[in-house]
Amino acid sequence: MSTTNRQVRLAARPVGEPRPTDWQHVEEPVGEPGDGEFLVRVLCLSIDPAMRGWMNAGRSYIRPVEIGEVMRAGAVGRVVASHHPGFAVGDHVSGSFGVQEYCVSNGLGVTKVDPGAAPLPTYLGTLGMSGLTAYFGLIDIGRPEPGQTVVVSGAAGAVGSVVGQIAKILGCRVVGIAGGADKCRMIVEEFGFDAAIDYQSEDVRKALREHAPNGVDVYFDNVGGEILDAVLLCLARGARIVVCGAISQYNSTKPQGPANYLSLLVNRATMTGMVVFDYADRYGEGIAKMAAWRAEGRLKSLEDVVSGSVDDFPDTLMRLFRGENRGKLVLKIAD
Ligand SMILES: NC(=O)c1ccc[n+]([C@@H]2O[C@H](COP(=O)([O-])OP(=O)(O)OC[C@H]3O[C@@H](n4cnc5c(N)ncnc54)[C@H](OP(=O)(O)O)[C@@H]3O)[C@@H](O)[C@H]2O)c1
Numbered sequence: 001m002s003t004t005n006r007q008v009r010l011a012a013r014p015v016g017e018p019r020p021t022d023w024q025h026v027e028e029p030v031g032e033p034g035d036g037e038f039l040v041r042v043l044c045l046s047i048d049p050a051m052r053g054w055m056n057a058g059r060s061y062i063r064p065v066e067i068g069e070v071m072r073a074g075a076v077g078r079v080v081a082s083h084h085p086g087f088a089v090g091d092h093v094s095g096s097f098g099v100q101e102y103c104v105s106n107g108l109g110v111t112k113v114d115p116g117a118a119p120l121p122t123y124l125g126t127l128g129m130s131g132l133t134a135y136f137g138l139i140d141i142g143r144p145e146p147g148q149t150v151v152v153s154g155a156a157g158a159v160g161s162v163v164g165q166i167a168k169i170l171g172c173r174v175v176g177i178a179g180g181a182d183k184c185r186m187i188v189e190e191f192g193f194d195a196a197i198d199y200q201s202e203d204v205r206k207a208l209r210e211h212a213p214n215g216v217d218v219y220f221d222n223v224g225g226e227i228l229d230a231v232l233l234c235l236a237r238g239a240r241i242v243v244c245g246a247i248s249q250y251n252s253t254k255p256q257g258p259a260n261y262l263s264l265l266v267n268r269a270t271m272t273g274m275v276v277f278d279y280a281d282r283y284g285e286g287i288a289k290m291a292a293w294r295a296e297g298r299l300k301s302l303e304d305v306v307s308g309s310v311d312d313f314p315d316t317l318m319r320l321f322r323g324e325n326r327g328k329l330v331l332k333i334a335d
Helices: 050-054 129-142 158-169 181-189 204-211 225-232 262-266 276-295 310-321
Strands: 004-010 023-029 038-046 075-082 092-095 102-105 111-113 149-153 173-178 195-198 216-221 235-243 270-273 303-307 328-332
Touching (some): 075 102, 149 158, 158 276, 225 235, 303 310, 310 328
Parallel strands (some): 149 216, 235 270
Antiparallel strands (some): 004 023, 038 075, 038 102, 092 111
8 A cells, every 4th residue: 555645625716727737746754644534545436527616715515625734635535544443444435535645534434335236336326426416416406297298408418317317218309519529429329318419500499499399387496607508588377496506607707697587487387496415315315216227227327437546636527617528527537
């Protein structure tokens, strides 16, 4: 085992797109777990659009990462030393271990995962936060009914690809919005969506009129901006918009709000924000459901695994904003 722990810390709060100078790459001695603690060798890091928000100062649903602090990141790893009765050497675990090679944990917020049941990156995707976000956002806030039309943006990504598949399992018509012909082909042919709209080459509003002729009953929004505005003009009466994220705005210094919001009034529609952490006491329910669908072959997991070291984190994060990932983006830093 190495005696040094390589880490990526936040060096500055970015203005606009994060730059290499916003990060500090450091090494410190590997921590010693005390009583009731264990040491995790981090193996795979979850790369999330939300990380961009955590770099900002100011009030949010979670406290900002402080300047000089190890960057927050969900991860899976293996216990390599333990003085904790609930976690033994060799256990595989999932938790918020940060962008570093080793993490000392007291077990709070840490769950055991079984690498025999699913590959480790899947516990960051479909069987992790991305899947839970899709599950609770769609079912609790979207409340789709069989036969209704569900539209999801970021449809070839970690959350979006699961939203579309769950909506299909629930008997809905599903239209995905994604960037590029390849991603659009993938969500229809591999994930079973009914139709796809390539926002980079199509007029989203016109395409929605074609693919959702009776209007959109549920819109699961991952991107915000112009796409949200286009969908707002195509709502069915009583539509529900799930505000899950707005990646198109995360690097903007002046975020663009929805101009067409009066469509909510006309269509007696609602737009509701959701944060997955609010469902912590129901995670077990969501994971059990998705694991069962996965075992039955009804829910496919797609992980986009980049192999490297913690030093590759800053560039890997930017892949999300360049649309370079398909499914859940994971940085694998050790076997
Ligand atoms: N509320 C919560 O509790 C919660 C929890 C987890 C995630 N989220 C949110 O869910 C959303 C999806 O997260 P994810 O982890 O599944 O990421 P993801 O969809 O796997 O990756 C991000 C994707 O966003 C798309 N994108 C990037 N820039 C864009 C732009 N300017 N306009 C339109 N699309 C753009 C890209 O796909 P294309 O190539 O298709 O453009 C990219 O692949 C994010 O907004 C995230 O913040 C919310």
